[in-house]
Amino acid sequence: MRGLLLASLVGQAAFCVALPSEAAHSPRAAGAQAYASNSAGNYKLSSIAAPVQGNGSPGPSTWNLSIDDTSSGYKQKITGFGAAVTDATVTSFNELSSSTLNELLNELMTSAGANFALMRHTIGASDLSGDPAYTYDDNGGNADPNLTGFNLGDRGTAMATMLAKMKGLNSNLKIFGSPWSAPGWMKLNNAIDGNTNNNNLNDGYLTNNGPQYSSAFAQYFVKYIQAFQSHGATIDAITLQNEPLNSQAGYPTMYMFSYEQGDLIQNYVGPALKSAGLGTKIWAYDHNTDQAVYPEQVLGIAADYVSAVAWHCYATNLDWTVLTNFKNQFPNVEQYMTECWTPSTGAWNQAASFTMGPLQNWASGVAAWTLGTTAQDGPHLSSGGCGTCTGLVTINNGQYTFQTAYYMMAQFSKFMPVGATVLSGTGSYTYSSGGGVQSVASLNPDGTRTVVIENTFSNDIYIHLTTQSGQEWSGNVPSESVTTWVLPAV
Ligand SMILES: *[C@@H]1O[C@H](CO)[C@@H](O)[C@H](O)[C@H]1NC(C)=O
Ligand SMILES: *[C@@H]1O[C@H](CO)[C@@H](O)[C@H](O)[C@H]1NC(C)=O
Numbered sequence: 001m002r003g004l005l006l007a008s009l010v011g012q013a014a015f016c017v018a019l020p021s022e023a024a025h026s027p028r029a030a031g032a033q034a035y036a037s038n039s040a041g042n043y044k045l046s047s048i049a050a051p052v053q054g055n056g057s058p059g060p061s062t063w064n065l066s067i068d069d070t071s072s073g074y075k076q077k078i079t080g081f082g083a084a085v086t087d088a089t090v091t092s093f094n095e096l097s098s099s100t101l102n103e104l105l106n107e108l109m110t111s112a113g114a115n116f117a118l119m120r121h122t123i124g125a126s127d128l129s130g131d132p133a134y135t136y137d138d139n140g141g142n143a144d145p146n147l148t149g150f151n152l153g154d155r156g157t158a159m160a161t162m163l164a165k166m167k168g169l170n171s172n173l174k175i176f177g178s179p180w181s182a183p184g185w186m187k188l189n190n191a192i193d194g195n196t197n198n199n200n201l202n203d204g205y206l207t208n209n210g211p212q213y214s215s216a217f218a219q220y221f222v223k224y225i226q227a228f229q230s231h232g233a234t235i236d237a238i239t240l241q242n243e244p245l246n247s248q249a250g251y252p253t254m255y256m257f258s259y260e261q262g263d264l265i266q267n268y269v270g271p272a273l274k275s276a277g278l279g280t281k282i283w284a285y286d287h288n289t290d291q292a293v294y295p296e297q298v299l300g301i302a303a304d305y306v307s308a309v310a311w312h313c314y315a316t317n318l319d320w321t322v323l324t325n326f327k328n329q330f331p332n333v334e335q336y337m338t339e340c341w342t343p344s345t346g347a348w349n350q351a352a353s354f355t356m357g358p359l360q361n362w363a364s365g366v367a368a369w370t371l372g373t374t375a376q377d378g379p380h381l382s383s384g385g386c387g388t389c390t391g392l393v394t395i396n397n398g399q400y401t402f403q404t405a406y407y408m409m410a411q412f413s414k415f416m417p418v419g420a421t422v423l424s425g426t427g428s429y430t431y432s433s434g435g436g437v438q439s440v441a442s443l444n445p446d447g448t449r450t451v452v453i454e455n456t457f458s459n460d461i462y463i464h465l466t467t468q469s470g471q472e473w474s475g476n477v478p479s480e481s482v483t484t485w486v487l488p489a490v
Contacts, residue, residue, distance in 0.1 A: 032473065032487050035415070037407035039348035039480035044407050045113075045414065049476060051465070051485050056474030059462040067425040067441040068468040069449055069490070075422040076334070078442060079364040080117025080174055081355065081413035083371035083392050084339065087122065087129035087155050090162045092374045092395035104393065104400045108371075109169035114410035117172045117418045118365040120338055121159060123179035123224055125192065126242070127251035127385020128370055128378070129155070133192045135183040135252075136224055143185045145216050150223045157231070164232030172418040174365075176237035176338070177228075178286055181252035182220065186213040192252045193383065199247045205260040214264060218272035225273070225280050239286035239310050239338070240264060245294070246287070250384015258294040261285075262301025270305030283308040286338055289322040290315035299330060309333055311363075313340035313354045320357035327362040337366040342405035344377075344390040351392075351405035352454050352482045355412050359422060359440045368392055368409060372400075411482040415450045416442045423449075437461060437477075447489030454482045 032050040036043040067073065083089075093101055107113030122128070124135035136156055139149035152160060167173045181192045188198035188207065200206055203214040225235045244256035256264075265282055273280055284306045285295040295309040309326065323335050337358035342351055355366045373391035380387060392406040416422075420442040438454040455461050455477045465473045469490050477483045 032475075032485060034475060034483060034485050035411070036478055036481045036483040037404075037411050038478055038482075039404075041404065043478065043481060044402075045410055048478065048483070051463070051473040051475030051487070054472050054474065055464065056462070058464060058474070059460065059476070061457070061459055062462040062464055063427070063437050064464050064466070065425060065427045065437075065439055065451070065453075066466045066468070067423045067449070067451065069423055069441070069443055070468045073424040073468055074443070075424055076362050076364050078416050078418060078420040078422065079334075079336070080172065080418055081114070081366050081409055081416075082116035082118040082120070083368040083409075084120040084122065084128075085159065085163060085166075086126055086370045087159065088374070088379050088389075089128075089370055089372040089391060090155070090159050091130060091379055092372050092391070093162060094158065095374075095395055096398060096400065100398065100400065105165055105169055108393070109166050109173065111414065114406065114413045115170070115417070116166075116413055117170055117174060118336075118367055119163065119166060119173060119175050119371070120367045121163060121175060121177050122242075123177045123238075124156070124181070125252050125381070126180045128373070128380050128389060130379035131382050133181075133252050133381060133383075135179070135181065135192060136227075137183045137220060138192075139183070139185060141184060141190070144183070145213065147216060147219055147223055150220070150227075152224075152227050156227070160228045160231035160233045163228070167233060174236040175233060176239065176283065177224070177235055178239040178242040178338070179254075180242050181254045182213075182217055186217055186220075187254065193381075194249055196247045196249050196253075199253060199255050201254060201256065201260070201264075203260065203264065205257060205263070211268075214268045215272070217264065218268035221269055221280075222272050222276045222278065225278055226276070235280050237281040237283050237308065238269075239283045240269060241286065242339075243287045243312065244285070245291060248384065251381050258297035259301065261294075262298040265298065265302035265305050270302065281307040283310045283336065283338070286310040286312065288312050288315040289319060290317065292322050292326060295326070296329065299333065307334060308336055308364075310336050310338035311358070312338065318357075320361045323358060323361035323363055335361075335363045337363050339367065339369045341369045341386065341389050342392060342403065343388045344403070345388070346405070348404055348480060349408060349454060349456055349482065351408040352411065353438075355409055356438050356440055356452070356454055359412070360438075362422075366409070366412075368405060408482055411484050412440075412452055415452070415484045415486055417444055420444045420450065437463075449487040449489075451485040451487065452482065453477050453485070456480060
């Protein structure tokens with residue numbers, strides 16, 4: 001199973017040879033183009049037969065789509081797509097020779113490949129860190145309210161350096177950071193991990209003993225953002241806590257109540273970032289779609305400081321329309337899909353689905369979990385957490401391999417650039433079960449239009465697309481593929 005999902009480097013070379021000429025890349029000059037990645041793995045961002053104008057030659061399975069590419073159809077703007085840069089990612093990437101690493105980063109961060117423009121990163125240890133777990137101010141377990149012991153350490157420095165390299169390749173890159181736990185001494189249980197009792201910030205919320213470490217927690221973010229900046233890694237946004245409703249013993253977690261998060265943002269972290277002169281945004285929540293009341297309550301307290309809400313994919317009854325409902329309640333708050341894993345046992349279209357659903361429901365960006373791992377899905381903490389979180393890129397024996405999930409995300413990322421406007425659409429576009437035919441479209445800054453079509457049927461389908469601007473486009477979409485059409489400017 002795993003072998004089937006591995007994209008060989010030989011395949012990469014073949015893809016490069018098959019790339020259309022430079023002229024075909026000039027969107028206004030060229031006609032339409034189509035690119036596909038599929039379940040079988042013989043298409044990997046491969047150029048396939050482009051759609052034609054008009055009705056074409058409809059086949060037995062023809063689906064009608066329509067998009068509104070006029071101003072009445074404009075929805076959210078794209079910030080970017082990418083994945084989480086974990087310690088596992090940095091450690092595994094740094095196993096590569098510098099020339100191989102440069103080649104990999106160039107594919108990830110430029111139009112040579114996925115053109116990723118949104119990276120999450122872990123502030124201190126996550127479960128995808130080698131032993132031991134750490135934060136940027138462990139201070140031997142002793143309280144350090146003035147953060148005099150703050151330091152990134154080897155792993156934090158390596159991470160900041162990696163993010164700076166990425167930023168150097170793509171100046172549009174936006175980076176957001178999320179901690180898995182505050183330093184142990186800031187917590188009621190005095191531990192980063194290993195304990196679910198009192199696994200809470202010592203901020204007076206549960207204990208009624210005054211704010212204690214609320215200000216230190218806020219300064220921890222200030223110092224971290226400044227330290228990363230000094231390495232050239234600008235932090236565009238933070239979440240206060242990865243998965244605030246998840247308290248587990250095996251890896252760093254910290255439980256944070258919604259009203260507690262609202263108070264921390266409104267009265268501590270928001271003002272601290274502001275008075276330090278930092279433009280870093282604050283994104284609320286960072287957890288599953290089944291508890292939308294959480295970010296609603298945070299926004300009820302801290303609307304002045306919260307610019308976006310971050311969602312994960314792990315709810316039992318995953319329903320991305322929660323984001324549309326949220327948009328209706330909070331029209332000015334951006335939304336992001338900030339975490340979904342990509343196990344090697346996942347369905348071929350898993351990453352396409354967790355990108356498509358959020359985009360159809362007002363998300364401005366999507367980040368997979370995680371960008372890179374070793375062939376053993378690590379390094380990860382020996383004490384617990386995810387042992388089967390395969391990166392979009394796997395590092396083995398000094399070589400890198402793109403997984404199917406990488407190609408599926410790149411079918412969006414490569415063709416929906418930063419600043420593109422997502423368009424409303426109808427027909428199969430809104431097919432709700434997650435299977436069959438799904439699509440999402442954008443109007444791009446250069447006037448071209450992108451239509452991403454996910455076909456989960458085991459047969460080819462024929463798509464007939466009408467646009468509000470008055471065009472018809474028709475073409476074949478291969479079985480079990482994600483196919484991207486790039487249509488020329490009107
Ligand atoms: C698709 O559109 C064509 C032309 O507008 C129409 O004739 C056909 O009935 C439609 N098919 C479906 C399944 O709606
Ligand atoms: C923290 O800094 C303040 C102000 O500089 C100082 O008064 C206080 O003693 C320091 N606290 C500790 C624990 O070092």
